[in-house]
Amino acid sequence: MSVPPLQLPTIQNWSCHNCSGCCRQHLIEITDEERQRILGQQWTTNDGVSDGPVVVPHRSSMWKKTWRLAHASDGSCIFLDGQGLCRIHAKFGEAAKPLACRIYPYAFHPSGKKVTVSLRFSCPSVVANLGKAVSENRDELKEIEQLVVPENAAAIPPPRINRREQLDWPDTLKIVHALEEVITDEDGGSVVERLFRALFVAGLVDQAQFALIRGARLGDLLEILSEAAAAEEIPDTEQPAGVIRMQFRLLVAHYARKDTVADLDAGFAGRWRLLRAATRFASGRGVATPLQDCFQEVPFESMEQSFGEFPAEFEKILTRYLRVKLQGLHFCGPAYYGIPLVEGFQSLALIVPAMCWIARWLAASDGRTIWTTEDLSKAMTIADHHHGYSPVFGSGGFRRRVNMLAKTEDLTRLLLWYAS
Ligand code: SF4
Structure with a gap:
């Protein structure tokens, strides 16, 4: 089979560092063929695998049954050993693992004559840029x-x-490239200011009528828009209105939650816990209910305080995050619920204040009022785990909220308020 050449990110390194986070967090859905293969491997307790089925039904309907790997009671994959290594890999080799495990943390997206590759920043090694240049993994x-x-x-x-x-x-990619250039413009100020300017360009692109603006003319238009964005004054930081903060907290709650198989199996008790947490996040009164073990109960009002500037190291990490998502088309189209480019970019921008809120929560959980690169990086792994993968972000309600926030300029208000 002939497939298009790969377009790899030029600014990203990655090698697996066996942290086993992915094998603890993800539900691994498998095809029937993979199920047969894994059953044929004849796993027993002598291999260290706990007693019971290694593959269990995932979703069943009258027409179709799907399967997933079984998990231990703590939510980790049944094939994960005590050293954080994969038993299938150790016994039968890399190619014997389910495809989902082989792909992570990469994501492949069509981009015309090429297939572009992005990475999931839910992997700590991706965030820290550890390992070989991605191009060496070609x-x-x-x-x-x-x-x-x-x-x-x-x-x-x-x-x-x-x-x-x-x-x-070609014209679609010109717009993506123009957004990336604004994000990387060294004269554009901090990464948050550059993201503000890129949102400004995206907003103007959204209003353009493209009937007569194609090819070279589109290139000229994007140049003019980028120059206008560079001259745009960054507004003063202003606390968003109460109703906007309420909607935003509900969004953050979706980004901050953990959906391991153990959580999904928690049944009524688990759903009741989530409902109580959502009620608290909606009211914004009292303390935030911890949604994962890394969080403590922290008063909501603490997250409204500034936790300082971004450390220089995180400026670089966030810039790389945005560039990899843009270069890899990991923010719109098939990679993001089939959503159009401008709206997808606005959703990508909205994850930044959400990460910052989570980083404030992590720092405050540790009794600190200043965040660190570690807080912000961990917040990035938590939020990016869901971005483009949890169905809620592609729902009509969520999309309407993003559109409304962008139109009322509350998106930039949230960005400037929580990211600075
Ligand atoms: S099969 Fe192996 S690589 Fe996949 S989740 Fe389980 S332990 Fe991890």
Whole structure:
């Protein structure tokens, strides 16, 4: 099978450091073929695997049954050993693992004549930029591409720009590239200021009528918009209105929760805990209910205080995060619930204040009033775990909220308030 060439991120390193976080957090759905293969491996307690089925039903309907790997009571995969290593990998080799395990933390997205590769920042090694340059993993990535990318990848159309407009691949990528240039502009101020300017460009792109603006003309227009964005004054930081903060806290609660198999199996008690937490997040009174072990009960009002500037190291991490997501088209189209480019970029921008709120919570849980690169990096792994993967972010309600926040400029208010 012939698949398009890969476009790899130029600024990202990654190698697995066996932290086993992914094997503890993710539910691994498997195909019927993978199920047969794993059952054929004949796992027993002599291999260290706990007693009971290694594969269990996931979703069942009258028409279809799907499967997932079984998990231990703490939510970790049944094949994870005491050293944090995969038993399937150790006994049968890398290729014997389910495909989902082989792909993580990569994500492959069609981009016209190429397939572009992004990474999930839920992996701490991705956030810390540890390991080999991604380009050095090309052979391994090519092998995985053959397994995941459909044959018709080059025929997949680009994401729409907004509800009205669709351009061809070269013009769509010009807009993505223009946003990335604003994010990397060394004269654009801090990363938050550059993101503010990129949102400004995205907002103007959203209003443009593209009937006569294609090809070279689009390039000229984007240059003018980027210059206008560079000249735009950064507004004073202003606390968003109470109702906006309420909506934002509910969004943060979705980003901050943990959905391991143990959580999903918690049944009525688990759902009741989540409902109580959501009620608290909606009211914003009292203390935030810890949604994961890393959080403590902290008064909501503490998260309204400034926790300082971003450390210089995190400025670089956040810039790289935004660039990898843009270069890898990991924010719109098939990678993000089929959402158009401008709206997807606004959702990507909204994750930044959400990360900052979570980082404040982590720092406050530790009794600190200043955040560190570690707080912010951990908040990035927590929030990015869900971004583009939890169905709630693609729901109509969530999309309407993002659109409304962007139109009323509350998106930039939230960004400037929580990220500074
Ligand atoms: S099968 Fe192996 S790699 Fe996949 S989640 Fe389980 S332990 Fe991790």
